[in-house]
Amino acid sequence: MSVTDTLLPDTAEPGHARSPVATWAPIAIVAVLLALVPVFVGDSRTWMGLATGMLLFACYATAFNVIFGSTGQLFLCVGALAGVSGYATPILADEFGVPGVVALVVGTALSALLGGLFSWVSVRRSLGVIFTGIVTLTFSLGFHNLLLGQRELTGGETGLRIQVGGDTVLRELVPAYLVFLGLLVGYLVLYRLLQRSSFGWAFSALRDDPVAAELAGVDVARYRIWAGTIGSAMLGLAGGLWAITEGFVSPTTFAFGEVDVETLVILAFGGIGTLLGPVIGSVALTVLDELLRDAGQLRVAIFGAILVALFLGFRSGVGPAVGRLARRVLPTSLTDRFR
Amino acid sequence: MLEVEGLDVGYGPSTVVHGVSFTVAEGEAVAIIGSNGAGKTTTLRAIAGLLQAGAGRVNFDGHDILGEAAHVVSRRGLAYVPAERHLFGGMPVHENLALGAHPDKPDPDRLRQVYDLFPRLEERRNQTARTMSGGEQQMLAVGRALMSRPRLLILDEPTTGLAPKLASEAYAALSTLRGEGLTVLVAEQQVPLALDLADRGYVIEDGRVELDGTSEQLRGNPDVQRAYLGIA
Amino acid sequence: MNPAVIFDGVVDGLQLGLLAVGLTLLYGLGGILNLAHGQIAVLGGITAALLLDAGWGALPAAAMAVVAATAAGLVLDQTIMRPVYRERGEDRILLSLLVTLGVGFVIDGLLVWRYPSEALTLRVGSGSVEVLGITMRVGSLYASAITIVAIGLVIGFLRATRAGRAVRSVIEDEVGAELVGVNPSAVRTLIFGLSGALAGLFAVTQSMTSPVTSSSGVSYTILALIVTVVGGLGSATGALLAGLILGIVNAISAAEIGSYITSIILLAAAALTILVRPSGLLGRTE
Numbered sequence: 111m112s113v114t115d116t117l118l119p120d121t122a123e124p125g126h127a128r129s130p131v132a133t134w135a136p137i138a139i140v141a142v143l144l145a146l147v148p149v150f151v152g153d154s155r156t157w158m159g160l161a162t163g164m165l166l167f168a169c170y171a172t173a174f175n176v177i178f179g180s181t182g183q184l185f186l187c188v189g190a191l192a193g194v195s196g197y198a199t200p201i202l203a204d205e206f207g208v209p210g211v212v213a214l215v216v217g218t219a220l221s222a223l224l225g226g227l228f229s230w231v232s233v234r235r236s237l238g239v240i241f242t243g244i245v246t247l248t249f250s251l252g253f254h255n256l257l258l259g260q261r262e263l264t265g266g267e268t269g270l271r272i273q274v275g276g277d278t279v280l281r282e283l284v285p286a287y288l289v290f291l292g293l294l295v296g297y298l299v300l301y302r303l304l305q306r307s308s309f310g311w312a313f314s315a316l317r318d319d320p321v322a323a324e325l326a327g328v329d330v331a332r333y334r335i336w337a338g339t340i341g342s343a344m345l346g347l348a349g350g351l352w353a354i355t356e357g358f359v360s361p362t363t364f365a366f367g368e369v370d371v372e373t374l375v376i377l378a379f380g381g382i383g384t385l386l387g388p389v390i391g392s393v394a395l396t397v398l399d400e401l402l403r404d405a406g407q408l409r410v411a412i413f414g415a416i417l418v419a420l421f422l423g424f425r426s427g428v429g430p431a432v433g434r435l436a437r438r439v440l441p442t443s444l445t446d447r448f449r
Numbered sequence: 450m451l452e453v454e455g456l457d458v459g460y461g462p463s464t465v466v467h468g469v470s471f472t473v474a475e476g477e478a479v480a481i482i483g484s485n486g487a488g489k490t491t492t493l494r495a496i497a498g499l500l501q502a503g504a505g506r507v508n509f510d511g512h513d514i515l516g517e518a519a520h521v522v523s524r525r526g527l528a529y530v531p532a533e534r535h536l537f538g539g540m541p542v543h544e545n546l547a548l549g550a551h552p553d554k555p556d557p558d559r560l561r562q563v564y565d566l567f568p569r570l571e572e573r574r575n576q577t578a579r580t581m582s583g584g585e586q587q588m589l590a591v592g593r594a595l596m597s598r599p600r601l602l603i604l605d606e607p608t609t610g611l612a613p614k615l616a617s618e619a620y621a622a623l624s625t626l627r628g629e630g631l632t633v634l635v636a637e638q639q640v641p642l643a644l645d646l647a648d649r650g651y652v653i654e655d656g657r658v659e660l661d662g663t664s665e666q667l668r669g670n671p672d673v674q675r676a677y678l679g680i681a
Numbered sequence: 682m683n684p685a686v687i688f689d690g691v692v693d694g695l696q697l698g699l700l701a702v703g704l705t706l707l708y709g710l711g712g713i714l715n716l717a718h719g720q721i722a723v724l725g726g727i728t729a730a731l732l733l734d735a736g737w738g739a740l741p742a743a744a745m746a747v748v749a750a751t752a753a754g755l756v757l758d759q760t761i762m763r764p765v766y767r768e769r770g771e772d773r774i775l776l777s778l779l780v781t782l783g784v785g786f787v788i789d790g791l792l793v794w795r796y797p798s799e800a801l802t803l804r805v806g807s808g809s810v811e812v813l814g815i816t817m818r819v820g821s822l823y824a825s826a827i828t829i830v831a832i833g834l835v836i837g838f839l840r841a842t843r844a845g846r847a848v849r850s851v852i853e854d855e856v857g858a859e860l861v862g863v864n865p866s867a868v869r870t871l872i873f874g875l876s877g878a879l880a881g882l883f884a885v886t887q888s889m890t891s892p893v894t895s896s897s898g899v900s901y902t903i904l905a906l907i908v909t910v911v912g913g914l915g916s917a918t919g920a921l922l923a924g925l926i927l928g929i930v931n932a933i934s935a936a937e938i939g940s941y942i943t944s945i946i947l948l949a950a951a952a953l954t955i956l957v958r959p960s961g962l963l964g965r966t967e
Contacts, residue, residue, distance in 0.1 A: 184775065184778075231956060235955075235956055235959070237955065237959070238771055238774070239771050239774060239775050240712075240714060240771070240774045240775070240778065240914075241955045241959060243775075243778060244906065244910055244951065244952075244955060245952050245955050245956070247906075248907070248948040248949070248951050248952045249948075249952070251903060251944070251948050252944070252945045252948040252949065252952075255941045255944040255945050255948075256941070256945060258941055259939075259941030259942065259945075367786075367899070371782070371786065374779065374782075378779075405794075406794055407790050407791075407793040407794035407797070408790060408791070408794040409790070410786050410789060410790030410793070410794075411786065411787045411788075411789070411790025411791045411794060412790070413783075413786060413790075414782075414783040414784065414785065414786025414787035414788075414789075414790055415783065415787050416783075417779065417780075417782065417783030417786065418761060418780050418783035418784055418787070421776060421779045421780050421783065422761065422764050422765075422780060497860070498859075499856065499859070518859070518864070519856075519859035519860060520858075520859045520860075520862050520863055520864045520865075521864075523859070523860055523861060523862040524862045528860070529860055530860075531856070531860070534857075535854045535856045535857030535860060536854065536857060537849070537850050537853035537854055537857055537858075538853060538854065539853050540849065540850075540853060544846065547846065548846060548847070548850050548858075548861050548863070549861050551861060551862045552843045552844070552846055552847040552850070552861070552862070552863055553843055555843075593861065594860075596861075597861065597862065
């Protein structure tokens with residue numbers, strides 16, 4: 111079943127009727143710029159490692175954008191959903207002899223299924239942003255504990271050395287980078303397609319006028335569930351691929367304190383619900399991370415401070431592009447209070 | 450006692466109340482009548498400090514109160530009973546009333562008076578507000594407002610959700626209060642009840658004062674008769 | 682089963698309940714979920730540890746733990762939370778959650794960076810005594826006595842004082858409270874201070890049985906969050922009850938099954954509560 115089949119036919123909404131150039135040029139420019147990175151630093155292990163990590167986080171942030179930025183579902187389990195596939199893929203391949211590609215597909219599907227389940231539950235039980243956040247946070251922490259506890263499968267705290275992909279070109283610096291570049295470009299295209307589909311239309315309509323959108327028959331529940339599923343599949347694919355190209359995963363690779371917090375910082379910086387926000391944000395974060403390499407635990411404090419400053423700053427209008435967040439999260443809550 | 454001048458109030462970009470002016474003198478009962486959505490509630494909420502006004506002046510007892518927070522306005526002796534009542538649903542009647550006396554000054558004499566006015570509340574003093582009937586909740590809302598010994602009592606649609614008999618009873622209680630010299634401002638869709646209570650009235654339509662006069666004048670006005678009194 | 686295990690669970694559960702009360706009251710007062718709560722407790726704990734190192738006595742050091750945590754709560758309320766209060770409804774909840782998450786990382790990061798190996802251990806009495814046939818550590822007895830007194834004071838404050846009644850009125854209906862002259866923002870400041878004080882006290886009582894390290898904050902926040910959710914967001918008595926239950930579950934499960942499964946059980950309890958009974962143990966089902 112393809113995504114577009116289940117979504118309403120594309121509606122000719124003026125705001126979305128951009129020219130093809132305006133629609134796709136930003137993605138093309140980003141792709142070309144990022145493709146130049148290996149040309150300059152292709153033989154530096156340090157730089158290529160940083161650059162590939164940057165692409166991974168841009169992928170995470172784009173996926174989170176689909177879930178949170180588009181439909182206001184606060185999934186505090188970005189790392190855990192990536193980790194489901196990040197662990198399932200190598201375990202299936204190495205322990206159970208499943209071919210690498212099949213393992214990756216299964217891992218991705220598991221992530222998608224879980225994410226879809228969270229969305230479904232939160233829609234069915236009409237959980238607000240807070241309860242969705244807490245449920246997914248408990249999943250994050252529970253998953254982390256499971257990784258630590260199931261030592262025989264996961265290697266516990268020390269992590270898991272991965273065989274699958276070990277004898278392929280994927281473990282080399284430049285190919286690994288290009289894999290994630292391809293993945294990011296694919297995600298950006300998908301994000302733009304979603305924006306332009308009835309899906310994107312429905313949610314911008316919902317933001318502008320929830321009552322009218324409801325009357326027009328926008329099936330919010332279904333879109334939420336699809337956003338949760340698609341976004342989680344994106345997280346799973348990225349996590350699984352990371353396991354294969356890195357050859358090593360540990361609970362820290364997918365920990366809440368690492369992945370989710372950085373994703374939030376990236377999006378707060380780059381702009382929630384924008385196409386290029388994840389890219390801009392992860393470039394900035396990578397530079398910052400590098401500057402803070404020797405800061406140790408101070409790094410945690412600085413990230414925290416940035417998070418506070420960004421989220422408070424945009425409320426006061428420093429980053430108007432990010433300010434749309436307010437109206438994205440269950441818009442009725444605002445209007446009801448003042449009626 | 451209350452002077453409202455050129456009040457503009459809106460929600461976001463749209464203005465709902467346009468240049469509304471009216472006065473309430475000490476000891477008077479004044480009705481604001483108008484249909485649903487005319488801007489009565491918006492006007493009262495702005496006076497009570499629950500909504501920010503765009504422009505205008507509200508003078509209460511010689512103080513400019515427009516822009517003051519609701520809790521400050523309340524402490525000045527202006528008690529507002531909203532249509533949604535905003536009772537403390539999980540608390541028993543007596544605690545609701547105790548809070549009404551302003552939380553830092555208990556007032557047993559006043560409590561006695563309120564119970565005498567609404568004996569039903571005394572019977573139910575330990576019942577939680579949420580479990581009471583609509584009429585009882587309305588009594589409690591008024592009782593709570595009276596506990597602070599207000600100089601001006603403002604009621605928004607006190608008959609909301611009440612059966613006709615209960616609505617008349619509510620107005621009978623208001624009439625008793627009025628007899629005791631309390632100044633009352635009431636916004637109401639049930640125009641006959643409101644005009645029986647009030648000395649004067651203002652008709653608000655589309656956020657503007659369209660008409661004002663004594664209750665007799667309004668009752669005699671053909672437009673009012675047609676629109677609100679069901680007289681063709 | 683060893684009754685001492687259950688007793689330990691009760692001791693721990695009382696403390697968790699007290700920690701969660703601060704969190705749940707703040708939430709009830711207007712949708713502020715303070716994810717820096719555990720870190721504020723640790724801030725108090727490390728303050729006391731440093732003072733002990735500097736030669737202070739146990740009692741004044743413990744008092745300063747409470748003072749420091751109270752101050753942290755008040756500073757948070759007066760600074761960073763101001764723009765958060767301007768939002769309403771779900772926006773406020775979301776913003777408070779994201780901002781306090783950041784604040785938590787700031788406190789945690791700074792403490793671990795500056796005092797990586799600092800920990801608060803209060804030695805009150807030594808050894809153990811036998812009560813009703815159960816061997817109890819003296820530290821546990823002190824910790825539970827202090828906690829029970831504090832719980833009594835908090836309940837007394839909420840039930841029997843006018844300020845406590847004003848607090849409950851804001852939880853019941855913020856607009857209604859304003860209409861009877863209660864200033865919600867003053868009430869919130871009061872509760873932010875109280876919540877900090879309880880967190881500081883939690884650090885003190887915890888340190889009588891196990892060390893409070895500079896990196897304990899995140900796990901305290903998570904425990905408090907779980908207890909708060911199971912007790913029902915906004916319900917103080919619910920938080921106390923849930924703390925007690927989860928403390929006992931925690932102790933039994935840790936002794937019988939193992940610690941990582943225990944964490945998962947506690948997390949699952951929170952998730953299940955939200956799915957089955959979002960209003961919590963004592964909450965109303967609407």
